[in-house]
Amino acid sequence: MDVEETLAELVESNFLKCSSCCHDYQNPRLLPCLHSLCAECIQKLPHQISSQSENQESKDNIPNGKVLEQFACPICLSSIFLPDGGESAFQSNAFLFDLCKLYKYKHDSGRHCDYCQYAGKTVDAVSLCLNCHDDMCGNCHEAHQKTKITRTHQVVPYEQVKNGLYDHDIRQNQKLKCEEHEDSYLTSFCTDCEMLLCPECQTSAHVSHNIVDFENALPKYSKQIKGLISSIKTRLPSIQNYCEFLEKYSENLDQTKEQLLADTQTQAESLHRMIDECKDKLQKEIKESCEAEMNQAKDKLKNLQIASTSLHNNAHFLNQLMAHGKPEEVLVMHREITSRLTQLIKMQMDGLTAKLRIGFIPGANTEQNVQTLLGKLSNDMIPVGKSESNQLAGSELRITSVLPNVKSTPEFLLSFDSEGTDESRDIWPTGMAITKKDNVVIVDRDNKKIKVFDSVGKLLKEFTGQNDNKIGIPFDVTVLENDTIALTDYEKENVKVFTQDGNHLLTISGFFKHPRGITTNSKGEILVVDCRQQRITVHDPKNGNLIKTIDGLDKKGNRILVDPYYITTTHEDNILVTDTAAPNIKVFNMEGRLIAEYGTYGVKEQQILQPFGICVDDYGYIFVADNQNHRIHLLNPDGKLNKFLLTKSNSIWHPMAVNISKKGFFLVSEALGKVRLYKYL
Structure with missing residues (x-):
């Protein structure tokens, strides 16, 4: 005040x-x-x-x-x-x-x-x-x-x-005049009506009211007003402090704006410079390659033109000699003529052994790639008073590399039925993994088998395990760094590891109630999602020991895994889980903090009826099987929908497991055993 x-x-x-x-x-x-x-x-x-x-x-x-x-x-x-x-x-x-x-x-x-x-x-x-x-x-x-x-x-x-x-x-x-009785001054106060009165006012509507003079009326209202003033006084410092905060905040925003403008300008200029340098290098290489080939062609042309002129002259001379020369004139030169003509007949033409084939293959000049190279603006709101540290790092899925163009319609390469031998039930291929040799490993849940096919669908091996290691009801499979096969078995509530020939190596048990999806991270560790315990466990691939448990919590600390199915990891070791409860794709970092979500329940764009398999390619593209909608969602590495890669119009029917081959092709298994292979880039 x-x-x-x-x-x-x-x-x-x-x-x-x-x-x-x-x-x-x-x-x-x-x-x-x-x-x-x-x-x-x-x-x-x-x-x-x-x-x-x-x-x-x-x-x-x-x-x-x-x-x-x-x-x-x-x-x-x-x-x-x-x-x-x-x-x-x-x-x-x-x-x-x-x-x-x-x-x-x-x-x-x-x-x-x-x-x-x-x-x-x-x-x-x-x-x-x-x-x-x-x-x-x-x-x-x-x-x-x-x-x-x-x-x-x-x-x-x-x-x-x-x-x-x-x-x-x-x-x-100084006195106040009555507005109703202009010749009278206000002299008293009606406590019932809370209004000032003149003597004439007192004789009318206020006869039975409590009338007091100003001095006696003031204390009540003075105390009330002073109390309010005191409350205002106590608020003023906080308001002033907040004003100072807003001034400082505005000043910092202005400084941030100028710094970000300078940073983006510097980055753009750097990219322009690098693009110009790359262009100059390419154009120099084009000029050098073409000019060297042109010079060689010119030299060949010059030599051949000289030889042609020489041959023409020789032919003209000899024609005239044979037409008009006397016998003795021909005979006296016959050795030189015969020798030269023999040389010319045996002469090999000094031409080109190969032609230069040069062309320019333009990179993927998409707006997304330009944004990736230039940089992305991190623009979000954080609650006032909370620490700003680590708000930007790992807070979301990000595009970290230039993305190749995706075909408008993926090219269908082949399909095969994942049939084995002596099968009594329909094939239900719930899991799929790819070996280092590009073999396809299929989990046939209902026939309780693991099947290994080569890259064109020829059955190489199938096994069910033996004795204590016999497979109960398998669900998903992954290939470990040593090219062995790890699968989840929710009937036996464990994870089993086999060689590709079916020899049992390891059983991981005691941690699961209903294990479903399985994958590995960049360290080779095994990650398993358990739908009954609504959590993810991380295990040592050598001995199965538990490394950590990830409960999958939201920002308020609540569990958000409801009915999880499949699991995969990105190159940054973020964990992606499909869940029948929306949002259907939940993304955690390795500490278990929720960092992104995708999809709601339904049939519209960015909606999923039943999410099944999920995988990530080398560029960070995310593929999600939408089983009941008969389609494959293709997401950019930042989690935003790129397009529906495949739909029912592409003959996709109840897609289940998805994966990427070593050659970079997309594979999807369907209910009843069909496996399809597509080239999508």
Whole structure:
């Protein structure tokens, strides 16, 4: 709050200046926001027409369907509704009005005697009656003191008024007039109606009310107002601190803006420079290769042209010799002629052994790749007061490499049925993995088998395990770094590891209730998602020991894995899990923190009916099998939908497991055993 001023200081300050016109207040009116303006200034402010429907917050104060005018307070910008009576209907600010009168007493020059004006005279006033508030000349002053009614009034000289000697006396004698009874002054307060009264008011509607004088009425309201002022005082430091925070925040934002603009400009210039350097290098190589080949071709051409001319001359000479030469002339040169002609017949033409084939294969000049090279703007909101550290690192899926173009329609390469031998039930290929030799490993859940096919679908091996290691109900499979096969078995509640020939190596048990999806990370560790325990476990591939448990929590610490199916990892070791409960794709970092989500339940774009297999290619593209919608979702590495890679129109039917071959082809298994192979880049 401001330091309290003396009355004299207050009257001489800008306290009496209207914020709109910047002049002394003229008929000051108190607005609902407690700011005051001249009545005329209120009238001059821009007004807007509004109605109840447009102002729901104030509908209790607006008659139904009534059109009102409103304006903005120039100090606090609050919206103020104009009362029915216009600006004059606002409460008069009696405090400012009386202070302005005091200011005029002290500063107005050329004040004239009020009594002489009644007689049609203009005489300078020299005195002021504090009781009547009348200006008087010297003669009228003397008459005023001789009149019985006014002889006790306090009359003071204007010179002393202007010097501020009677400020408090003037204020003490200033009274408020009754708006209803203009000739009466307000003298008392009705506590029932909470309004000021004049003597005439007391004889009408307030006869039976509790009427007290101002001094007795003030303590209650003074205490209330002082309490509110105290509350305001306690709030002001926090508001001031927040203002300082906002100023500093705005300053930091401006600095950040300038720095980011400079950084993006530098990055763009660097890319331009590198592109120009690469272009110059390519063009230099083009020129050198083409010019070297052109020079060689020119040399060959020149030599052949000389040989051609020589042969032409030889032929012409010999034709003439044979036509017109005498026998002895031919015979004398026959050795030279025979030798030369024999050389020419046996001569090999010095031509090109190979032609230069040169071309330009343009890179994928997509907007996505340009953005990847230039950089991505991290633009999000964090709660005020929370630490900003580590907000940008690992907070989302990101595109970290240039992406190749995806074919508008993937090229179908081949398909095969994943049939084995001696099978009594339909094939249900719930899992698929790829070996280092590009062999395809299929989990046949209902026939309780693991089948290994070569890259064109020829069955190489099938096994079910033996004795204690016999496979119960397998679900998913992955290939470990040593090219062995690890599968989940939810009937036996374990993970088994076999060689590709079916020899059992390891069983991991004691950690699972219903293991489903299985994969590995960049360290070769085994990750298993358990649908009953709604968690992910990480295991040592050598001995199966538990490395860590990932519960999969949201930002509030709640478990969000409901019915998880499949699992895969990105090159950054982020974990992607498909879940029948939306959002259907949940992404965690290795610490188990949720960093991204994708998909809701349904048939529309970015919706999934039943998410099954999921995999990631070398570029970070994410593939998701939407089993009930008969389609494959292709997501960019940042988790945004790129397109539907395959749909029912491509003959896809209930896709289950998905994977990428070593040659970079996309594989998908379907219900009842069909496996399809596509070239998508």
